[in-house]
Amino acid sequence: xxxxxxVIPALMSRWNIPGAAVAVMKEGRLIFARGYGYADKSKNELxxxxxxxxxxxxxxxxxxxxxMRLVEQGRISLDTxxxxxxxxxxxxxxxxxxxxxxxxxxxxxxxxx
Numbered sequence: 001x002x003x004x005x006x007v008i009p010a011l012m013s014r015w016n017i018p019g020a021a022v023a024v025m026k027e028g029r030l031i032f033a034r035g036y037g038y039a040d041k042s043k044n045e046l047x048x049x050x051x052x053x054x055x056x057x058x059x060x061x062x063x064x065x066x067x068m069r070l071v072e073q074g075r076i077s078l079d080t081x082x083x084x085x086x087x088x089x090x091x092x093x094x095x096x097x098x099x100x101x102x103x104x105x106x107x108x109x110x111x112x113x
Contacts, residue, residue, distance in 0.1 A: 001032045008036050019047035064105055071101070078102040 004022055012020055019037035023030060035047030070076045076085070080101045083091060091097065103109065 004032065004034065012037055019051070019053075021047055021049055021051050021053070023049065067101060067105060076101060078105070 001024070004024075008020060008022055011017070017037065018041055019035070019039050021035045022032070024032040033049035035049050035051055037047055039045045039047045039051050067076070071078060078101050081097055082099050082101055082104060083096050099109070
């Protein structure tokens, strides 16, 4: 695992990344966790293995990948109506019940009446 101590700082330097946390799992067990660099440079606060990061828009492809895995497993369909599936109660605008998983992944709205 010591190669992480060479590779991660080199990547951080190359791409001007102030801080990173790395975790490695094997057979369902955490075998390596380490923080690199700064969580907050102005406060001289180091990244710890359990430091939290804002991931912003990177969560979109992660979420899409998870949804597509559910589709592959047959647990949902791209044509599954999202809001009835979630069973959140009766919406004030029932058109929301026509929005599908596909609409959400494509960032398209349902254009029906």
